[in-house]
Amino acid sequence: MADEAKAVVLLSGGLDSTVAMASARHEGYACYALTIDYGQRHRVELEAAARVAGALEAVEHKILPIDLRAFGGSALTSDAPVPKDRPAEDIAEGIPVTYVPARNTVFLSLALAWAEVVGAFDLWIGVNALDYSGYPDCRPAFVESFERLANLATKAGVEGQGEFRVHTPLLRFRKSEIILYGRNLRVDFSLTHSCYDPDAEAVACGRCDACQLRLKGFREAGITDPVRYRQS
Amino acid sequence: MADEAKAVVLLSGGLDSTVAMASARHEGYACYALTIDYGQRHRVELEAAARVAGALEAVEHKILPIDLRAFGGSALTSDAPVPKDRPAEDIAEGIPVTYVPARNTVFLSLALAWAEVVGAFDLWIGVNALDYSGYPDCRPAFVESFERLANLATKAGVEGQGEFRVHTPLLRFRKSEIILYGRNLRVDFSLTHSCYDPDAEAVACGRCDACQLRLKGFREAGITDPVRYRQS
Numbered sequence: 001m002a003d004e005a006k007a008v009v010l011l012s013g014g015l016d017s018t019v020a021m022a023s024a025r026h027e028g029y030a031c032y033a034l035t036i037d038y039g040q041r042h043r044v045e046l047e048a049a050a051r052v053a054g055a056l057e058a059v060e061h062k063i064l065p066i067d068l069r070a071f072g073g074s075a076l077t078s079d080a081p082v083p084k085d086r087p088a089e090d091i092a093e094g095i096p097v098t099y100v101p102a103r104n105t106v107f108l109s110l111a112l113a114w115a116e117v118v119g120a121f122d123l124w125i126g127v128n129a130l131d132y133s134g135y136p137d138c139r140p141a142f143v144e145s146f147e148r149l150a151n152l153a154t155k156a157g158v159e160g161q162g163e164f165r166v167h168t169p170l171l172r173f174r175k176s177e178i179i180l181y182g183r184n185l186r187v188d189f190s191l192t193h194s195c196y197d198p199d200a201e202a203v204a205c206g207r208c209d210a211c212q213l214r215l216k217g218f219r220e221a222g223i224t225d226p227v228r229y230r231q232s
Numbered sequence: 233m234a235d236e237a238k239a240v241v242l243l244s245g246g247l248d249s250t251v252a253m254a255s256a257r258h259e260g261y262a263c264y265a266l267t268i269d270y271g272q273r274h275r276v277e278l279e280a281a282a283r284v285a286g287a288l289e290a291v292e293h294k295i296l297p298i299d300l301r302a303f304g305g306s307a308l309t310s311d312a313p314v315p316k317d318r319p320a321e322d323i324a325e326g327i328p329v330t331y332v333p334a335r336n337t338v339f340l341s342l343a344l345a346w347a348e349v350v351g352a353f354d355l356w357i358g359v360n361a362l363d364y365s366g367y368p369d370c371r372p373a374f375v376e377s378f379e380r381l382a383n384l385a386t387k388a389g390v391e392g393q394g395e396f397r398v399h400t401p402l403l404r405f406r407k408s409e410i411i412l413y414g415r416n417l418r419v420d421f422s423l424t425h426s427c428y429d430p431d432a433e434a435v436a437c438g439r440c441d442a443c444q445l446r447l448k449g450f451r452e453a454g455i456t457d458p459v460r461y462r463q464s
Contacts, residue, residue, distance in 0.1 A: 066298040102345035109341040113334035136390040158368040
């Protein structure tokens with residue numbers, strides 16, 4: 001364990017970040033899992049993150065509160081209704097109301113801060129440019145730009161102790177490919193949570209964009225999704 | 233007021249950010265002042281920020297808590313002693329223990345998030361490459377890199393509603409020049425706070441790096457610093 005390279009992994013508790021962390025573990029990284037509690041309405045994500053961090057043997061798991069609701073601007077951080085039953089072509093196009101302004105920039109910045117403290121140069125994030133084509137901060141150009149910034153922004157980067165790298169193992173995968181990749185990495189999908197609008201018992205709605213993308217992915221992968229969905 | 237361009241200004245309540253905000257006001261921006269409560273030990277900064285935001289007529293002033301102490305790694309966010317009475321040449325060289333990992337990256341990311349929500353494309357930050365030559369995230373290359381990132385990271389940047397710009401009016405000023413510039417802008421320096429180690433009544437120590445740089449700046453500018461210092 002002492003000789004493993006360290007990585008900071010952004011772990012939301014959703015499917016993608018869980019597979020990303022499994023990928024980091026598979027590549028031999030000692031993982032510092034970072035979960036941002038940004039006031040998201042789907043709070044059960046945080047419990048999912050803790051389960052996943054345990055199952056994937058994080059060296060340390062931090063849940064950092066930062067209330068992005070203070071800024072507003074997203075259905076994910078307000079009481080505005082989450083869209084339901086949108087057709088697949090609508091989900092794939094444009095920037096949805098669930099976009100959280102500058103979210104991945106903020107999250108990667110925080111991962112960078114922790115990385116510098118623990119002596120890690122590898123940041124892992126489960127962004128995906130295909131199913132979420134509408135999110136500007138999930139595109140390769142964004143990720144590359146952040147890498148350049150990280151090496152200019154930090155003492156560790158400037159002093160040449162190493163070079164920061166942002167790992168995005170899922171960047172060019174379809175959701176079904178993420179699921180198949182996760183299965184190969186022996187990910188326990190029942191630990192994860194994706195729904196934007198779960199009920200009090202954390203049961204998924206099955207109708208928000210996140211549920212629809214997830215269900216479609218499992219269908220296309222030919223695998224049964226082990227999480228519970230509400231009957232409607 | 234309705235026709236003024238909007239700006240998000242990072243306002244710590246210190247001398248530099250105060251002069252930066254005065255500069256933004258002077259250039260006609262309607263200012264959204266953002267103060268990050270990152271668990272800094274010099275808490276009276278937050279009160280100074282509120283005074284300055286009021287005096288400079290911020291449209292809105294937000295104090296956003298984010299506990300960077302969770303990561304550690306800096307004398308400013310821990311109980312480690314703040315260095316005192318360091319010679320000027322030591323202050324000017326190297327990266328001090330008061331460096332907070334990735335701080336300006338995190339702060340600018342948060343400013344960007346708020347800017348996107350209020351429809352601002354101008355971020356103002358009082359960084360300075362001369363007196364703080366040791367901080368990697370105060371250098372022009374860092375600022376330019378963040379500007380590029382901002383335009384890739386956001387819905388507003390990608391959809392071409394405008395171009396994000398990071399304004400750094402103090403970047404190439406010496407502390408004495410910042411003070412003279414602030415005087416021309418009619419800044420009330422008595423509202424500001426710089427000391428890393430104030431006493432219970434917010435009286436500055438006069439011996440930490442921040443106090444020494446400030447006092448030297450006022451001396452060189454030929455102006456009396458109106459804030460109170462402890463006798464020692």
